[in-house]
Amino acid sequence: MMRFLPIAALAMVVPTVATAAPQRIVSLNLCADELLLRLAQPGQVASVTWLARDERQSTVANLAGGIPANGGAVEEILAARPDLVIAGTYTTRTTVRLLRLAGLEVLELPPPTTLEESREAIRTVAARIGAQERGEALLLDLNEKFAGAASVQAPIRTAVIGAYGFPTGPGSLLDDLIGRAGFTNIVRVQDENREFSLEDALLLRPQALIIDAEPGGGPALASEIVHHPALRKLAADIAIVSLPSRLWTCPGPQLGTAVDVLRRAAEGIHRRQRGY
Structure with missing residues (x-):
């Protein structure tokens, strides 16, 4: 000791x-x-x-x-x-x-x-x-x-779901990154007296959810939300984008990797919206 x-x-x-x-x-x-x-x-x-x-x-x-x-x-x-x-x-x-x-x-x-x-x-x-x-x-x-990271298309309405399954509002590094990749965080105002739940986020009608999880990875608290009953009913209308927090928590070249993952996800969402 x-x-x-x-x-x-x-x-x-x-x-x-x-x-x-x-x-x-x-x-x-x-x-x-x-x-x-x-x-x-x-x-x-x-x-x-x-x-x-x-x-x-x-x-x-x-x-x-x-x-x-x-x-x-x-x-x-x-x-x-x-x-x-x-x-x-x-x-x-x-x-x-x-x-x-x-x-x-x-x-x-x-x-x-x-x-x-x-x-x-x-x-x-x-x-x-x-x-x-x-x-x-x-x-x-x-x-x-980051050169050319900004999307020229209409921003995709999204909510960011953290490790414990609760949406993240503005004022974070990830919030800055998603804006540069063609998304806009719709979780803007949170009641300080209560938790802002997944259900609250879904009421804002997002086009995408960004979750703190490995693409195709094992079970995690954030990734478990894809099995939430409220989300299953809207699965056809909401894209799930997996982005592990190690890519967007700290300064470094991994931020470029994060915005590239987000940019490619945004492009895929726009393609689906156009029907191809």
């Missing part, structure tokens, strides 16, 4: 913060994992979260092998002797607070809600770890994937 170190002792085991490119970076957040593993030089990453190795959630599982994984505990972070920690603004808050009290540099990344915020996260991490060239290459790749 791990023993917790007193705050006064923490400063004795961490290095002095430097402004040069860090050489032992630790990540405490999956999105930080993905950016770090794509941008950092070999040997520059001291530890990533255990989520980075999970192919169901991570887009860099192939890059995470062989790199020590952490569970976000302050003791294991300190044991890695990092000169930079990258964290999310809503994750491992106690660990982040203790690391800062110990004098360690922590770079926090807010969850992106737009494509531009995703680009900014790439720029921020690349600049701090001394990987500006790799960052620019990643941005160029992302921009090329």
Whole structure:
């Protein structure tokens, strides 16, 4: 069982913060994992979260092998002797607070809600770890994937169904992406005093439902909605588009993959509407 170190002792085991490119970076957040593993030089990453190795959630599982994984505990972070920690603004808050009290540099990344915020996260991490060239290459790749993403046809009315079967409104990265791929999110106003259910979404008469699931994958909470009685009655009129959340949660080239999946789905819906 791990023993917790007193705050006064923490400063004795961490290095002095430097402004040069860090050489032992630790990540405490999956999105930080993905950016770090794509941008950092070999040997520059001291530890990533255990989520980075999970192919169901991570887009860099192939890059995470062989790199020590952490569970976000302050003791294991300190044991890695990092000169930079990258964290999310809503994750491992106690660990982040203790690391800062110990004098360690922590770079926090807010969850992106737009494509531009995703680009900014790439720029921020690349600049701090001394990987500006790799960052620019990643941005160029992302921009090329989004070139011409906007649909010239009428937007398809859609509702986005998250992992627990409830629709998602505006203000998310996925909401930005679907607009670029030819969809429009019809779930705009939600009553803060109650959950906005699938039935509520269906009353808005969507042409499509985007669900957090693997295309052709196994059972999942989101994909189970296709068996909902209310939806079965409307199955002929509503297209189901499966899009796993690992493609649209974090900044990176996978966003281009997500918008490509959505664009092709939109084209298929328009073809069916035209009768061929």
